[in-house]
């Protein structure tokens with residue numbers, strides 16, 4: 001059985017939990033992180049010296065870094081559609097997974113910190129404006145990618161969809177002047193048809209408001 005250490009309202013935990021649910025893996029999730037058990041406790045730091053969630057334990061395997069955990073789950077438990085063995089098929093998906101988890105998510109989280117984590121008196125309008133200017137072209141790239149595809153890689157739902165899609169709930173529910181991007185909006189609708197997405201990626205974040 002897998003053990004996932006991390007709070008439900010962490011976007012990085014959501015990425016891992018969405019994958020665990022899609023792959024139908026028996027697991028337990030233990031609440032660690034902000035508002036819960038401390039990831040600075042010695043027993044947690046022994047698993048992740050960064051003191052961050054999520055951590056995965058799978059028997060003797062202990063891992064941190066959500067994207068690495070996603071790839072591990074895909075390689076260990078996914079089928080060839082979700083996580084292709086052939087590097088020629090997996091490579092392009094990995095490009096999008098990397099871009100989604102790092103480039104795109106990083107900028108969505110800038111908006112999240114400004115609009116949710118920070119209290120109004122902490123907010124810097126210039127930071128907010130710069131974040132929006134960075135995010136709009138990135139969303140445009142994702143919108144263009146999804147123009148003629150149901151999923152990031154094409155017809156099949158893959159690990160790249162989890163890396164790119166886990167943050168879309170925040171992208172679409174944060175209150176900001178979101179540009180109209182029909183292919184991206186339709187993709188978010190498609191993801192919401194997946195029970196695992198609704199359960200693990202669409203998690204309320206109000207407990208994090210004003211807590212930075």
Ligand SMILES: N[C@@H](CCC(=O)N[C@@H](CS)C(=O)NCC(=O)O)C(=O)O
Pocket residue numbers: 010011012013032033034039051052053054064065066067
């Ligand atoms: N690069 C790491 C980042 C992990 C991270 O920043 N986790 C946040 C939650 S999303 C955290 O642990 N925050 C401190 C806390 O909740 O106590 C990953 O992708 O897993």
